[in-house]
Amino acid sequence: MAASDTLYYSHNLNPRVAVAVARHVGAPLRFVRADPMGRDRDAFRPINPNTRVPVLVEPGLTLWETDAIAMRLAARYAPGFWPQERREEVMMWVSWSAHHFTHWAGVLYFERIVVPRHFARGPDEALAAAAEAELAPFTAVLDAALAGRDWLVGETPTYADFRVASALPFAAQARIPLDGFANVRAWHARLQRIEAWRAPFAGLD
Template sequence: MKLYYHPISGHAHRAHLFLSLLGLDFELVEVDLLKAEQKTEAFLKLNPFGQVPVLEDDGVVIADSNAILVYLATRYGDASWLPRNPAGAAAVQRWLSVAAGEIANGPATARIINLFRKPVDPADAIARAHRILALVEASLAGKEWIAAGWPTIADIALYSYIARAPEGDVDLSGYANVGAWLARVESLPRFQPFIKSAVGLAA
């Protein structure tokens, strides 16, 4: 099994994290985004969208981080990671959509602006980040995990970019429930840390 990734990508990290949590044997293949290796002919055969991560598993190729989480949970995980009952599966899917939407457009975008020094005003991304963090904070009130009474791939999908939100000048200090939840994810067996960058509030 191979995971094509880049260490600063939160999308790639969520796949890397879940592979680690499941205790699977896999090879990391770094794709140099700065050299545009994700746009080469060879890589585009794996993922025509030209994005990491991509998972290769015994002839099966899965692109998109959330699709990889679903694949791994279904093939290698037990039903706790992705509940098989309709209501449980829907609860997880709701947060996968949040990870692909509000999280990507909020804390992830604010972080990218700082990491790559993009000449873009980060105010909108930071405001979006605080709006979704307020919803996550409220959703975690009285709960340990976001979609069920135990960790699911919804928690994995949300973790990386929320954990590194300060790199995009998004202050997490006002979100006590989120902070406690991050610590719980980080205490899971075989947790794989996400690389830290000295930018934004983390500088």
């Protein structure tokens, strides 16, 4: 990759993960904050017709979606972050996050953080309560998986950890219920000691 390769991002949940990955693996990217659903919509549509971020743009290659971007950057700069010999395990957690843990935690993030900032209506607390009920058994699964281990796959952090923890930096504001899940809380405290995870936007706008 050349230093001119560009990662378009915002401060929302999924772009935050992409920026954290890029900075953790030391990718020499140009970071551009974008508003593809607002002021940048028309200019952004040729880059990503979904008008969403993150997007990684390289000469001859444009990648939408956080997981694809993470796979690309890990392969280029830090193969151990998505280790080839354990790729199926990492992918298992990525898929589990998308369909279960982060899916329901994301409802809480959206209703309690995004809606008050960007919508005329208030949070749908009935929907949030239903999401909390759906989330609880998956939080218990994660807590059990972390018993006696520091990371989800292997002895060092991998993309599995970043992906499953996507919503947890917003846990207090989104009121994601973690009481009673000591292993999850300790695991995210370990992630918070990683500078790229704790402050992915440091020095960016």
